[in-house]
């Protein structure tokens with residue numbers, strides 16, 4: 284049984300967390316780039332291959348098992364995102380590929396002079412597909428800014444950007460660079476009031492809190508299973524109405540209905556085995572009783588509470604490291620508005636140098652822009668190598684943070 288109240292037992296389920304670097308336990312602070320998997324995910328994936336893999340749709344045992352695997356993964360993702368029906372869940376290579384696929388299809392409905400809105404707080408995977416689609420159709424792109432002081436979205440500027448020509452607003456739920464959680468429900472409401480659709484990038488948000496596509500009322504929402512303890516697979520939620528109505532770029536024999544019409548080529552069934560296992564892992568954190576959706580909601584709420592404690596501990600400690608600057612929300616009273624993902628700089632040290640120095644000591648952190656190039660440009664950090672990103676997830680501990688802060692103090696001299 285996994286619970287967050289026994290973090291040692293929980294961590295014991297993740298083989299990668301047992302690794303060492305130069306004799307010291309590795310500290311995985313690269314969750315925003317990709318998380319580690321519990322043994323049950325690894326077992327599910329290898330079991331699929333061991334039992335015998337097959338393409339789907341055949342009239343024999345292993346093919347039927349592949350169909351069942353895809354169905355189980357779809358039901359699991361329906362529960363995780365609270366979709367109305369499993370057909371609203373599309374699997375694909377990753378979020379980026381799925382977003383290019385939908386943007387190309389949506390753009391067919393646009394006319395020259397139409398407009399789309401993207402934000403400077405987004406990962407480029409929720410910007411470039413829309414820039415390309417807009418260019419293909421002669422549509423105009425408008426940019427929603429963020430406040431550099433605390434890295435919150437300038438939502439007050441959104442009404443001024445929307446008009447009757449706006450076709451789509453693309454927004455991220457949480458920033459993979461600075462951790463800001465945006466009021467996506469409000470963005471969706473404003474977009475809909477203007478007659479536009481809303482496309483939400485929930486890749487960074489999903490491992491940290493409960494997603495509810497029905498409550499958000501978003502038209503599309505994308506996430507990536509490797510960010511929430513599963514394999515490298517992308518997931519797209521779309522309202523059935525749009526998935527049904529839009530013309531997909533697909534091969535002729537492929538299904539004409541969702542989800543099949545959007546799932547180009549052969550899926551990674553071994554990964555889909557891991558998808559269901561990852562969702563079940565999260566549900567188990569919610570304890571026994573109730574539907575899987577209810578257990579998921581409880582599990583993710585427990586994750587959120589643990590991560591808020593990690594954020595508070597990190598922020599209080601970071602304030603005592605000479606020359607360390609944390610970008611984004613640093614107010615302890617506003618932890619509900621951020622994930623435990625921190626972009627930092629240390630005076631006198633280049634981001635790549637810091638990441639390498641920490642890496643040698645077993646702390647796995649990213650440096651650079653992590654594809655959030657618009658964020659780094661706006662903060663003026665892109666040209667000087669971006670920022671160091673320290674990202675916690677629920678399997679990180681207070682003791683790991685203390686070790687990290689001690690290392691940063693040593694480096695700061």
Ligand SMILES: Cc1ncc(COP(=O)(O)O)c(C=O)c1O
Nearest residue numbers: 377378379406408459486487507
């Ligand atoms: C916020 C965010 N959006 C999109 C992506 C792209 O996801 P994928 O690797 O599944 O294409 C990432 C990956 O880091 C991300 O953090």
